[in-house]
Amino acid sequence: MTDxxxxxxxxxxxxxLGQWIFDVLLWGGIAIVLAxxxxxxxxxxxxxxxxxxxxxxxxxxAFINPDFDLLPFFISQMWLTxxxxxxxxxxxxxxxxxxxxxxxxxxxxxAIQWPVRRVMDIxxxxxxxxxxxxxxxxxxxxxxxxxxxxxxxxxxxLGKLFSEAVESIDKGPVEGVRATGAHKLQEIAWGVVPQxxxxxxxxxxxxxxxxSRAATILGLIGAGxxxxxxxxxxxxxxxxxxxxxxxxxxxxxxLIDILSxxxxxxxx
Amino acid sequence: MSRNPYAADATDADDAVVRFDDVSMRYxxxxxxxxDLTFSLPQGSFHFVTGPSGAGxxxxxxxxxLAAQPSKGLLHLFGQNVAQAPLDVRPFLRxxxxxxxxxxxxxxxxxxxxxxxxxxxxxxxxxDSYRQDVAELLTWVGLxxxxxxxxxxxxxxxxxxxxxxxxxxxxxxxxxADEPTGNVDHEMGLRILRLFLELNRxxxxxxxxxxxxxxVARSGKPIxxxxxxxxxxxxxxPQGFGG
Ligand SMILES: Nc1ncnc2c1ncn2[C@@H]1O[C@H](COP(=O)(O)OP(=O)(O)OP(=O)(O)O)[C@@H](O)[C@H]1O
Ligand SMILES: [Mg+2]
Numbered sequence: 256m257t258d259x260x261x262x263x264x265x266x267x268x269x270x271x272l273g274q275w276i277f278d279v280l281l282w283g284g285i286a287i288v289l290a291x292x293x294x295x296x297x298x299x300x301x302x303x304x305x306x307x308x309x310x311x312x313x314x315x316x317a318f319i320n321p322d323f324d325l326l327p328f329f330i331s332q333m334w335l336t337x338x339x340x341x342x343x344x345x346x347x348x349x350x351x352x353x354x355x356x357x358x359x360x361x362x363x364x365x366a367i368q369w370p371v372r373r374v375m376d377i378x379x380x381x382x383x384x385x386x387x388x389x390x391x392x393x394x395x396x397x398x399x400x401x402x403x404x405x406x407x408x409x410x411x412x413l414g415k416l417f418s419e420a421v422e423s424i425d426k427g428p429v430e431g432v433r434a435t436g437a438h439k440l441q442e443i444a445w446g447v448v449p450q451x452x453x454x455x456x457x458x459x460x461x462x463x464x465x466x467s468r469a470a471t472i473l474g475l476i477g478a479g480x481x482x483x484x485x486x487x488x489x490x491x492x493x494x495x496x497x498x499x500x501x502x503x504x505x506x507x508x509x510l511i512d513i514l515s516x517x518x519x520x521x522x523x
Numbered sequence: 524m525s526r527n528p529y530a531a532d533a534t535d536a537d538d539a540v541v542r543f544d545d546v547s548m549r550y551x552x553x554x555x556x557x558x559d560l561t562f563s564l565p566q567g568s569f570h571f572v573t574g575p576s577g578a579g580x581x582x583x584x585x586x587x588x589l590a591a592q593p594s595k596g597l598l599h600l601f602g603q604n605v606a607q608a609p610l611d612v613r614p615f616l617r618x619x620x621x622x623x624x625x626x627x628x629x630x631x632x633x634x635x636x637x638x639x640x641x642x643x644x645x646x647x648x649x650x651d652s653y654r655q656d657v658a659e660l661l662t663w664v665g666l667x668x669x670x671x672x673x674x675x676x677x678x679x680x681x682x683x684x685x686x687x688x689x690x691x692x693x694x695x696x697x698x699x700a701d702e703p704t705g706n707v708d709h710e711m712g713l714r715i716l717r718l719f720l721e722l723n724r725x726x727x728x729x730x731x732x733x734x735x736x737x738x739v740a741r742s743g744k745p746i747x748x749x750x751x752x753x754x755x756x757x758x759x760x761p762q763g764f765g766g
Contacts (some may be wrong), residue, residue: 368544431628434588435642435689436618438611445641 290315317494321502329481329503337507339398340467343405347466348459350378350410355455356443357418360422375418378411387473404475405466416458417451424450453522460515467511471504529600537600539563540697540728541587546596548579548586548611555594556582558752564697564730566745570757571739572732580732581625583749584699587730588622589613601696618646621695625732627686629674635685636661636670642693653692660688665711679706687715691722697724700731704738712730716742 293299304311357363358371387404394400429446437445474482481504488496540561549555564570572580585591586598589605600616600721608616621642624640629638639661644694645654664684674682683706690698698719704712716738723729730747733739739746739760748756 427624427626427628428630430590431624431630431689432641432645433614434590434616434617434620434622434624434628435645436695437645438614441645445630445645449630499745 281461283393290360290511292446314494318498320495321498322493322495323499325496326499326503329484329500332479332481333503333507335398336470336474336482336513337467339401339473339478339480340405340463340470342402343366343470344409344459344463344466346402347408347409347457347462349414350406351417352455354410354414355421356447356449358414358418359421361424361426362443371414371434372418375411376415378407379406380411383408383469383473384476387476387478391477396477398479400476401470401473401480404478411464413458413462417455420451420454420458421447457519457522460519464508464512464515468508471508526766530699538566540566540601540714541730542597542599543586544597544599546586546593546598548591549594556752557586557749560596560754562747562754564728564759566728567723567726569720569729569742569744570731571742571744571746572730572749573734573736573739573746576734578749579752580749581701582752583747584622584701584730584732587697588620588699589617595630595665610679618642618693619696621693621698621727623683623686623688623690623698623700625701625705629682629685629689631674634671634673635666635677635681638674639688639692641689646693657688657692660692661685664688680708680711683707684711684715687718691718692726694725695727697728697730700729702733702735703731704735712738713741 277467282291354371354375357367358375360368363371383404386407387400390403394403424447428450429442432442432446470480470484471482474480474484475486477483481500485497485500485504488494488500543560545708546557546560547555548557560583572583574580582591586593586601589600592606599700601619603616605613605616630641633641636657640650640653640657643657644650658670661667664687666681666684666688669677669681674685683703687700687703690700700719703719707715712735719729719731720742745758746756746760747754
């Protein structure tokens with residue numbers, strides 16, 4: 256008696272047949288796509304990770320003996336990368352503030368909001384590496400191309416986040432300011448911006464953290480900084496140097512994360 | 524500072540500062556919240572808006588401070604048809620109207636003093652020109668010691684008095700107040716009523732939405748009584764009304 260009662264209670268509610276068929280098709284489809292991709296993705300090479308290929312062994316040995324001879328140079332290049340991240344993020348905020356306001360449903364009319372949102376979608380969806388390569392061609396090798404790549408991509412990401420922050424504000428203060436006879440810009444400056452400022456700052460800091468990692472990678476396409484030194488060392492098989500550079504990156508990025516998180520936790 | 528092109532004079536053809544002609548109002552596609560309202564408020568008059576919760580008191584005030592539009596009928600403010608007022612002159616009309624919101628709507632990031640001064644700063648006044656006046660007004664509403672406090676640290680009644688100070692600081696031609704005595708004790712309620720009566724004596728047209736029968740009775744002022752979005756009575760409080 257109790258047995259039947261409990262088992263009935265434990266049973267999930269019966270699901271409609273349509274739902275069930277959908278699940279089978281979905282998971283079956285995923286399994287088939289994975290199976291077909293096995294060869295092209297060279298998954299059969301997995302055992303090589305462990306079967307003591309010479310490269311792996313050499314790599315491992317060098318990593319235990321990092322070469323810090325050029326440490327001051329690595330640090331200066333790391334600093335250059337961080338400077339790229341700072342400017343990339345700062346320009347991104349500059350782009351994101353107008354986009355974020357004009358893309359918000361409660362501020363801009365649909366006719367403005369819609370195209371602004373599409374612009375942000377495009378900025379966000381193009382990877383910074385791709386934008387970086389375009390800028391390398393346009394303005395030449397060096398940090399500026401990396402800065403622009405970060406600025407545009409992050410501008411799109413922050414614009415979206417800024418918009419969402421604006422859409423979730425309390426409209427009371429804005430209506431209060433409007434009733435005193437404020438113009439649209441005054442409403443925004445007095446009623447909207449003070450409400451979103453802490454969240455906006457927090458988002459910008461968070462993106463600065465991830466941009467300092469992204470700026471490292473941008474070095475690989477010739478945007479300068481520590482990433483480029485890393486890439487050059489890899490190409491010349493100088494794994495001890497690679498190990499030292501990797502350590503510098505890990506330490507720097509960790510420090511930035513800790514600092515930025517400490518600031519963010521005070522904001523909101 | 525920008526001169527207010529809609530300041531009292533030329534536009535005030537007749538002496539009704541607010542005139543409703545067969546006005547209805549609805550939120551989106553919902554049924555009409557206010558129906559066929561016709562009345563006018565003469566310059567210098569003092570009325571209460573009464574009626575049960577949900578009758579449309581707040582909605583009526585919203586029409587006057589231009590936060591909502593009639594779905595039907597004509598609304599004149601200061602003799603001007605608001606439907607024909609271009610978007611960029613609406614702020615100037617609003618500057619002649621002081622509003623005390625039911626939920627205050629203060630700016631949490633600025634001090635009580637700065638909140639009270641918002642209408643003056645919006646109108647372009649220099650801080651030096653109003654510092655004294657704002658301080659005096661805040662003292663009068665009992666916020667002398669709280670001038671530098673941020674609104675989130677104020678008690679409900681203090682917020683209410685700050686909201687009232689902000690509404691009256693610019694000497695508006697019309698004062699609208701939504702439940703202005705909802706969060707204060709009896710004593711402060713009377714003080715606030717006296718402030719409104721005093722402003723009214725100086726020429727401000729006053730319209731107060733309230734549930735507070737006692738306040739209405741004490742003032743001896745006429746009422747606009749709403750029920751279910753309709754104006755069912757305008758004039759002195761009827762015998763045995765609301766009792
Ligand atoms: N923003 C809104 N959107 C949709 N409906 C609304 C909105 N504001 C008010 N209403 C509806 O309009 C009607 C009138 O509301 P209103 O706030 O004007 O009443 P009220 O007389 O001020 O009530 P109270 O005494 O409780 O403040 C109510 O039925 C309410 O649900
Ligand atoms: Mg109300």
